Amino acid sequence: MLQLRDLPTPETLQKFAQRYPEADISAISSFLHLLRVATDLSSALDECLQRHGLLQGRWWVLILLMREESLSSMPSTLADKAGVTRATMTGLLDGLERDGLVERIFDAQDRRRVSIRLTASGQARLDQVMPDYYSRLRLCMAGLDEAQRAQLQAMLGHIASNVDAFTR
CATH class of the missing domain: 1.10.10.10 (Winged helix-like DNA-binding domain superfamily/Winged helix DNA-binding domain)
Structure with missing residues (x-):
């Protein structure tokens, strides 16, 4: 699965919002941060479990x-x-x-x-x-x-x- 390591800046999100009026910058930023943390947590859990052969x-x-x-x-x-x-x-x-x-x-x-x-x-x-x-x-x-x-x-x-x- 592709993981977004480089989250967009507020300026980048503003640029997208100008092109796509449906874009809610704070919602996008919150969603991407949540997705990033969830991915990082899942990867960390995988690493922990692998130490135990699972x-x-x-x-x-x-x-x-x-x-x-x-x-x-x-x-x-x-x-x-x-x-x-x-x-x-x-x-x-x-x-x-x-x-x-x-x-x-x-x-x-x-x-x-x-x-x-x-x-x-x-x-x-x-x-x-x-x-x-x-x-x-x-x-x-x-x-x-x-x-x-x-x-x-x-x-x-x-x-x-x-x-x-x-x-x-």
Whole structure:
């Protein structure tokens, strides 16, 4: 994915706004900064997880399974919760199973029906990753107090509610 490393100056944005009257300079600037920070956070998370031999997609699947009381879920449910296609989830699960971090449990009455369960090795991997992740996350968010964090979540919620403006 292309990452915009050089954000436009206010003068550059003004030039665009003169050509495109629909342009809202402060909205553009805020959006580009948010996109840049989100990209940087995702890259930093990738780097952190790679130290533990994980990729983000696989890590999220392990997290989703750990959230379940039974430590198991259906592949289609995992795909829905992760926001990926079922084919993508199958690929993630294949890799996790190959590494012994999850196991497929086939239904005794219907072998076509399968659930995915977090293994002891998968839990051990999470137990290795999560303290490091939480320490880094705490440092990343250290500049914001609780009120600012709540305000940030509210602002992000407002933005999230309008994301479909790009798809309508």
